[in-house]
Amino acid sequence: MADITLTAAPILGLDLTLGANTLRERDDLALVSVATPQGGEDALAKALKAGFKLAMPEPTRSTQAGDTHAIRTAADQMLLVFPHDGPDANTMVQGKLKGAGYTTDQTDVWVVIEASGPDTLAALERLCPLDLHDSAFPVGASARTVMEHMGAMILRMDADRFLLLSASSSAGSFAHALETSYKNVI
């Protein structure tokens, strides 16, 4: 069927301005999970350094090299977040890690929303059960949590800029919850 090709669509196409804040879907980012093989911690750390210049992230923290973030998501698992176009992010990561980790493409599993602006912390207070105070959740901190009954991940990019991840199937409900939070506090 040479005459038909598939086109990728963003999940929501979300791009909202709420007062001085923005909510934007980041469909330019790819997500690939990397699980550490038993006994392969050192090898993976080396491969991650060599392939991405990234250090292994500690629990509730992320590491960053250029545009690439590594978020610790479980005892033996991290999530790589990086700008990438096309459905071959997993292949690319596999190529760089050379078998040092088990990788799974997670790009389409999650919706990634960048929430930023001066009211962001106040909006997240209505949604996120975690303590996001600088002293507890500084820039670079990351965590898995639940927001409005939906599983979520949160990564602090800046003082008032966060990446929020939640299941792509319920992305509409998640975005609605976020938008409502901003509207309730602005």
Next chain:
Amino acid sequence: MRLSGGLIDRGQTLKFRWNDTWLKGHAGDTLASALVANDVKLVGRSFKYHRPRGIFSAGAEEPNALVQLRKGAAQEPNTRATVAELYEGLTATSQNHRGSLAWDLMSANDLLSPFLSAGFYYKTFMWPRAFWEKIYEPVIRASAGLGSLSGKADPDLYDHGYLHCDLLVIGAGPAGLTAARTAAQSGLRVIIADEDFLPGGRLNSETYEVDGQDGPGWAAATASELQGMDNVRLMTRTTVYGSFDSGVYGALERMTDHLADSGSKPRQVLWRIYAKRALLAAGATERSIAFGNNDRPGLMLSGAVRTYANRFAASPGQRVAVFTNNDDGWRTAQDLTAKGVTIAALIDTRADAPDSDDFRVYKGRAVADTKGRRGLKSITLENGTQVECDALAIAGGWSPNVHLTCHHRGRPVWREDIAAFVPGTDLPPGMSVAGAANGAMTLAAALKSGHEAARTIASDLGHAARGTLPQASDEQFAITPFWHVKSSKARAWVDLQNDVTTKDIKQSHTEGFRAVEHLKRYTTLGMATDQGKTSNVLGLAIMAEASGKSIPETGTTIFRPPYTPVPIGALAGRARGKDFRPFRLTPSHKWAKENGADFVETGMWLRAQWFKRPGEKGWRDSVDREVEMTRSGVGICDVTTLGKIDIQGRDAAEFLNRIYANPFAKVPVGKVRYGLMLREDGVCYDDGTTARLSENHFVMTTTTANAVTVFRNMEFARQCLWPDLDVHLISTTDGWAQFAVAGPKSRALLQKVVDIDLSNEAFPFMACGECKAFGTPARLFRISFSGELAYEIAVPARYGDSMIRALMQAGEEFDAVPYGTEALGVMRIEKGHAAGNELTGQTTAHQLGMGKMVSLKKDAIGTVLSQRPEMIRDDDLRLVGFKPVDKGAKLDAGAHFLTKGDPEDMAHDQGWMTSVAYSPELGHSIGLGYLKRGADRMGEVVRAYDPVRGKDTAVEVCSAHHIDPEGERQRG
């Protein structure tokens, strides 16, 4: 009447409506203070006897002044006028009366009071039994009760939120403000919450000095200092209503209740506060003294009279009498005198009370009765002396607000010197108590206890304690307990809101209901919306007297959250209507909506259940067509909702071999296998297929309903049961848009789509592999739920919408149809596949006819217990098929099977019908069900007996595989 001074803003006059009258108040007033200033005495009717009642307190403890606020859908009943902040245009109406407030027809109840005493429900309405629901209860409900609901949906918004701090200070009175400042200066992250809109607590009601400043001035300056610190969050209009596990506190913040227009913002926010430490500085509540007719409008707690006079510049009367058993009542008389209000008399129960030059003092005397139906006119002392007055301030002593200390079942302890309960030693973890809540009843003591508590907490949390102690002096505080005037002949009220009298309490004792919990339930003491804040201790004291015990021996009832009422709307937050829970949408949702899909909720998913075409009258038309066209051509169904779990690791195969009951260790790469999962107890709980994509890489499919459960169970197994295995799991359910393509023409269609050879030889039944679909990386599985030649094809979810459109376009030449979950269900029933209806939580592999699949050569979860004798009996239920003897008959799921000739009772029950469908291919209704010894009863006619629907249908037992029992189609 309005006095001079006060903390109200006289520059801002606010008009408000009370019943049919427009009145004026000022910014800074509560509804209650504005009513007091306007000389409104009668504000409501009591719960049971419809007695006229007036404002009794100035705070959250108010038992009488319950009103309905606002109008229309926003109407809120049972709101305490004492905490309702006045705003321009506020509308309030009195409640619990028929006819006008002044002429309540239901006040006839008061004449019937001899029949309505404690326990009257239990005695009066016992007989005849049938009358209860139809007559007694409706009549009681109509005559008793509080305000009324609008009956309309609440138009306001509510929200939830989460806060975190080192120290939560509950109450912004002198102790709380001092503690918050000390803690904040020591570097703690502090939240200080107060239910009032003005921080300061009693400082705003009294005429004290702190650090050389007047009390309200010091409170305002301290609050402002706290507000300026970035490690402090000062929350006014916020009630911390409960202490929960792990340092979690519930708080209700009233965001817009004080505004005429909420501006489309949430009216209230329910906060969950995570606090490392909490300091309860909730102050104390004054209590009454029981004497004859002590419930008339014009009778008010003494501290409340001071609040109205000092803070709100309003007096409940022009000639005020004071009745006290302690020094506090004297302050009321002094403050009122200073404001120019005449003190008619001060009656002190203590014989050694001091004298006064300003007013008449009766020492060692008590008030025995009062007069004035809709407003106090005079009081009568025990000795018969009558004193003309239009208000009476009652000072019965103060009870520390220990409520939150008891939310984890701690018990307060009695302190004789202050005649009050104080917090015990078994506080909720992390909580300490300061100020009057802890029995520090005087100002300097309260400031000191707040300051010291904060310093201790700061040190505990590793901070150097800083801050200075504010200076103030201690006022006189002496009390001689005096609970009720025994010589009173008239009824003496204890619980004003629930109309409980001293006589009721004594009667409860006489009739044997002597334990406090019994007393509470028999008399309803403390069970009203105010939870007995002004009456509990008084009630206990009278019970103690009756039983000859001490108050601590008598004990208290337990305090539970919430401290004050929390609206249901606030508890619900945003979770209303369509926002009650999240929705999950499939990648083809938009396309399905455009193409006539009717959606059904399956868990949180919205799935297309059928696609309506022009001319189709009912759902059956659509479903029959979808089944027929799939079975004769090709149909496409979005099956993205099935759980997908990516399983990788050197030991992935071994792991799956232990998870599934059937063998999995040797599944070849490029193959899919059906698997059955058992619980530890051997019962089947999920099934699905798992594909081996490479040596160390599998993709599991679970049922939609169990996707999370299976993942969780496997994660538990991986982490806890077999941590030595190298295996890693991650969900990819949402990552792939997966479509079933089924029917004899599915191969022809897909061969146009993918770049691999789909011939039976190259890609046989149960094959799987990675390929490209329309040039995009895809996964292809040759599996069949419908029983037809079928595939499932998956592409990354972002291509899902494009994929369904492309598949339909490519399928045009084959008359491809989309089909929904109903057609999916019909085809699986025709094929005899078990689904949710068949997996009951008690289902064994044996019953499903899959007993032999359970491998006994390995140890998988549930294997051992699945072999218990009861679970492998040959005469047990078996999943079989059914068809009606009369082909026109419609079968119903839920019908029970009976052997012909047997009576219709449970002893002869032979099983039940689990799933039914109309089979377009067979042209009649078919069913699946469990039948005892079903496999041995092929061809037998049994009764499908359905007393619920009144049906009794003769059905023939047949194979569950109604069509293509040999499975030739799917292998073709």
